[in-house]
Amino acid sequence: MKRLNIKYLLFSLSLILSLTLGAGCCLLPEIDFLPPPSSPPSHTATPIDPDWTLPSIANGAPVLPNIADVVANIKPSVVAINTITYNILNRSEEGAGSGWIIDEDGIIITNHHVVEGADNITITLANGETFPAEAVCVDPLSDLAVVKINAQNLPPAYIGDSSELKVGDWVVAIGNSLGLGISATKGIVSCLGVSLPVSSGQTLYDLIQTDAAINPGNSGGPLVNMKGEVVGITSVKIAMVGVEGMGWAISSKVAMPIIEELIQNGYVARPWLGVDVSNVSQYLVRKYDLAIDEGAFVHKVVAGSPADEAGLVAGDVIVSFVDKEITTAGELVQAIHSYQIGQRVEMTYWRGNIKSITYTTLIESPPP
Numbered sequence: 001m002k003r004l005n006i007k008y009l010l011f012s013l014s015l016i017l018s019l020t021l022g023a024g025c026c027l028l029p030e031i032d033f034l035p036p037p038s039s040p041p042s043h044t045a046t047p048i049d050p051d052w053t054l055p056s057i058a059n060g061a062p063v064l065p066n067i068a069d070v071v072a073n074i075k076p077s078v079v080a081i082n083t084i085t086y087n088i089l090n091r092s093e094e095g096a097g098s099g100w101i102i103d104e105d106g107i108i109i110t111n112h113h114v115v116e117g118a119d120n121i122t123i124t125l126a127n128g129e130t131f132p133a134e135a136v137c138v139d140p141l142s143d144l145a146v147v148k149i150n151a152q153n154l155p156p157a158y159i160g161d162s163s164e165l166k167v168g169d170w171v172v173a174i175g176n177s178l179g180l181g182i183s184a185t186k187g188i189v190s191c192l193g194v195s196l197p198v199s200s201g202q203t204l205y206d207l208i209q210t211d212a213a214i215n216p217g218n219s220g221g222p223l224v225n226m227k228g229e230v231v232g233i234t235s236v237k238i239a240m241v242g243v244e245g246m247g248w249a250i251s252s253k254v255a256m257p258i259i260e261e262l263i264q265n266g267y268v269a270r271p272w273l274g275v276d277v278s279n280v281s282q283y284l285v286r287k288y289d290l291a292i293d294e295g296a297f298v299h300k301v302v303a304g305s306p307a308d309e310a311g312l313v314a315g316d317v318i319v320s321f322v323d324k325e326i327t328t329a330g331e332l333v334q335a336i337h338s339y340q341i342g343q344r345v346e347m348t349y350w351r352g353n354i355k356s357i358t359y360t361t362l363i364e365s366p367p368p
Contacts (some may be wrong), residue, residue, distance in 0.1 A: 072229030077157035080176035082117035096179030098221030110220030135356025160229025162251035188210030203330035214247035272365035274305020310360035
């Protein structure tokens with residue numbers, strides 16, 4: 001059946017999303033009993049193109065006369081993404097999302113949550129041609145993914161500089177809205193540099209907030225400026241009664257280095273501590289009789305990880321990382337990623353009623 005993906009596209013005022021609902025965006029439910037595909041696309045850490053380099057940021061391009069020209073400029077580079085996932089009962093669930101061409105040899109950019117867990121991924125170009133995905137490289141932490149198809153001479157989109165955006169600038173969101181084909185909506189930049197927690201331990205940073213209408217199926221599509229350049233990748237929206245015109249896109253400034261690493265390496269190498277953490281909640285305070293009510297609560301320590309080397313155990317609460325105070329799990333993740341692989345770090349943590357300091361050396365995150 002076609003599934004309603006509330007992850008990233010629908011969430012409550014608490015801004016906490018489920019990370020376990022699967023890929024794609026919503027259409028109406030229906031049930032199939034199709035057999036699983038014989039050869040699903042390879043979700044792999046194998047590089048797509050180790051020699052690939054990021055296209056130059058477009059400079060000096062003229063502002064286009066109107067929104068119709070902006071849409072005409074970007075639409076040939078936008079693709080529809082349709083996914084099929086098979087559950088344990090061998091029933092198919094279909095999803096729809098968007099993407100855009102970054103390389104003429106069939107490299108497509110989208111969101112991780114669009115392709116997450118999919119057994120079949122199909123890309124439909126603006127001219128109606130359809131291709132199966134041959135490889136998929138993902139970075140769940142940033143909600144970005146790269147899909148490779150066997151196609152050549154495709155029209156890549158131009159990449160713009162999101163750091164040049166100003167609040168009030170006109171932007172256009174374009175994508176496979178509701179899975180019904182490519183369509184466009186316009187709006188303005190409402191806010192810049194937004195940090196948004198999308199789950200315990202995961203925060204998206206430097207987001208572009210826009211009031212351009214974003215609907216299920218738009219995920220992964222480009223947000224473009226009035227020069228027709230991609231300045232963001234549509235990712236998150238609030239959809240609630242009484243809430244209108246609040247959607248977010250991952251800025252090109254944040255996305256491009258991650259995309260380059262996905263294409264060159266197959267995954268993003270980050271500093272890694274090796275803990276599963278969440279915010280300290282009142283439930284955790286009561287259950288574990290914690291001495292503090294803020295910090296990153298450690299649920300699990302990976303054996304042999306830097307956290308294990310440091311002596312951390314489940315139940316500890318990390319409250320500082322080097323010189324940064326830690327009050328939430330997201331702050332710990334951000335702090336870790338602000339340091340370098342191989343760098344030795346100091347952590348302060350509570351275990352019961354005892355406050356301690358420990359040291360460890362960050363290592364490279366394991367490949368997916």
